[in-house]
Amino acid sequence: MARILSIDYGRKRTGLAVTDPLQLIAGGLATVATSELWSWLEGYVAREQVERIVVGEPRQPNGQPSENLARVQQFVNRWRKAHPEVPVDYFDERFTSVLAHQAMLDGGLKKKDRQNKALVDEISATIILEDYLRSRIRP
Numbered sequence: 001m002a003r004i005l006s007i008d009y010g011r012k013r014t015g016l017a018v019t020d021p022l023q024l025i026a027g028g029l030a031t032v033a034t035s036e037l038w039s040w041l042e043g044y045v046a047r048e049q050v051e052r053i054v055v056g057e058p059r060q061p062n063g064q065p066s067e068n069l070a071r072v073q074q075f076v077n078r079w080r081k082a083h084p085e086v087p088v089d090y091f092d093e094r095f096t097s098v099l100a101h102q103a104m105l106d107g108g109l110k111k112k113d114r115q116n117k118a119l120v121d122e123i124s125a126t127i128i129l130e131d132y133l134r135s136r137i138r139p
Contacts, residue, residue, distance in 0.1 A: 002049035005041075006129035008056045008093065008121050009072045010034060015121030017129045021049070026129035028122040037075075042083075050086055053079070056093030056128045091132045093124070 001021055008015035014037045016029040032040045044050070055076055058066040076088050
């Protein structure tokens with residue numbers, strides 16, 4: 001099997017998470033500048049077997065699209081055109097930042113570490129991926 005990669009796409013930074021090759025465990029991978037995301041992803045996909053990419057779909061709590069959705073869709077459409085061999089799924093990312101902050105609190109991280117936005121983005125990508133994996137095993 002190949003890995004599943006998760007993306008928490010942001011205007012400035014993008015959090016990334018990935019599964020193990022058996023697609024059982026999700027773990028944080030990196031946070032990269034969004035301006036460097038394309039080349040980073042192409043390099044990663046060239047080195048690792050990636051079966052699928054899951055991109056957080058930014059929506060407001062009421063379900064309406066957030067302001068970042070257009071940027072995410074533009075990125076996904078470009079990726080699909082350039083790399084049709086690696087399919088992309090959207091997955092609801094509402095509340096992942098809140099959950100990431102809670103996970104940091106529960107993990108006992110100090111205030112200074114909890115203010116690290118790059119870490120929040122990586123944890124958010126991991127939460128998106130964990131939720132995606134759980135959704136695939138539900139009957």
